[in-house]
Amino acid sequence: MSLRPSIFANFQRPLYLWNLMIRDSTNNGLFTETLKIYSFMQHSCVHGNTFTYPLLFKSCTNLLSIPHGTMLHGHVLRLGFQADTFIQTSLVDMYSKFSIIESARKVFDEMPQRSVVSWNTVISAYSRVCLMDKAMSLLKEMLLVGFEPSASTFVSILSGYSSDLNSFVFLWQGVSIHCCVVKLGFVCFEVSLANSLMGMYVQFGKMDEARKVFDFLDEKSIVSWTTIMGGYMKVGCFIEAFKLFNQMQRQSIDIDFVVLLNLISGCVQLGKFFLASSVHSLVLKCGCGEADSIQNLLIAMYANCGNLTFARRIFDAIVGKSVLSWTSMIAGYTRSGHPSEALNLFRRMVRTKTRPNGATLAIVLSACADLGSLNTRQDIEEYVFENGFESDQQVQTSLIHMYSKCGSIKKAREVFDRVKDKDLTIWTSMINSYAIHGMGDEAISLFEKMTTSERLKPDAIVYTSLLLACSHSGLIEDGLKYFKSMQTDFGITPTIEHYTCLVDLLGRVGHLDLALDTIQAMPLELQTRAWGSLLSACRIHDNVKLGELAAVKLLELSPGSSGSYVLMANLYTSVGKFNEANTMRNLIDGKRMVKECGWSQVKVSG
Incomplete structure (x- = not known):
């Protein structure tokens, strides 16, 4: 209901009636009307009390009105409410939600008396902007002065740990909070706190620790299930996430929108059509098939399964x-x-x-x-x-x-x-462009400019492009230098892409023994593609003996691939061993494998 000036024709009314009107308009989300009521209240020379100002600060926060908030702060100071814990805590909350952390902290520091809620509010303010060191410092100070944190204190801190804070220091802080929570006995009965702990571990990819918290909970909320499932999806453990979903169904837990999003996201990554169609059936059964975000994910899911017909059907059905x-x-x-x-x-x-x-x-x-x-x-x-x-x-x-x-x-x-403002992705794209054109020196020059003049920290992706450039240009010394520096200078763990580039580089210039040593030093699960690069290099340099070793390893790790047989057949042909080459080709037919055909495009008349 819109409030008109006529309503306030009789300004001489008691404070409690003004407060009731302010409370009703605030609770109904009519925040502008709340401030109007206060304005009429001021004209009647009635001053607010402990009940009035927190509601007004809440209205300012929802309206994102800093001028009104600071004006009300001035009124509070004039009326002498500096010692009112409730009003001062509301002020801290307002400034923190305006992201004016300095003002929030100043009000807090000047409070003569504080409550646990006051401490929680300022801790939450620091956590909201990811200033976790300051939040932890306040938590320690809170304990030193004799305040016992509540579950809300820890929930506030844990909410500040985002994926941008993925470092050992912050993980250690999170673990110390977990220890404190266990010591105070909160985790046994506070589901929201347990969910926050799981969320923190999920952000750091520590799924074993997150699962321990999950399994410890006697009563799990739907947020508990979606947090742990989302964590498994994030680290690529899709099978474990689907096992949890089956467990949910056995326990007759209601499936919500987030669960469905997690399941479809898992199908997008897995690319298995049968599983995708099963999840799609579940979506339709739950009545969520027409939600925009669900439909778009379903399109991506079927496309990733290689079924563009189903993806297009969903797309065409969207009105x-x-x-x-x-x-x-x-x-x-x-x-x-x-x-x-x-x-x-x-x-x-x-x-x-x-x-x-x-x-x-x-x-x-x-x-x-x-x-x-x-x-x-x-x-x-x-x-x-x-x-x-x-x-x-x-x-x-x-x-x-x-x-x-x-x-x-x-x-x-x-x-x-x-x-103008180049980010890491732009630099990587240009370095990769030089790499695929075999312009290794230009790629290296651009990389050095990026890391020295621009002081951008490289990631694993840009190092892949750099090593590819070294490989295509035969820059073996540079390639070995950068492969080492990515680990020692920036702490980047080599992936299969980095190893493959290095093996390809060593193989191209004929250092086959060194390439073999590199592969054998790799984790077993990363070796398949690297053996393929070595086998290709053996064909270039006519090294049949090492080529046969690479072929055996490839067939052990990837027995269903026809590429290994083709590479070995080409190697035998290059050294005149035609019988052995025919044997390899016959094996492809005997095992009913299909050799992928090469193809090229020719533009004719547009």
């Missing part, structure tokens, strides 16, 4: 297609190796009222790169510039990739040079 729906389907075609279909769908999209965003254009540019058509490339490039997307970093990154894949490294560098 009011959002930009995310179009982008999901275009991405499905692009990532499944159907760039022409992706571009046709994009052309259809631009004829509708739905406008593409930066993510859509980035995917379309990736499709152009895969297609390699200069005419199509020019059409999409014109659309990018005509519609003001040339400054979008996603689009800029994809433009660099597209130009390099279409053979125009000069145009790729022009786009790179135009970017």
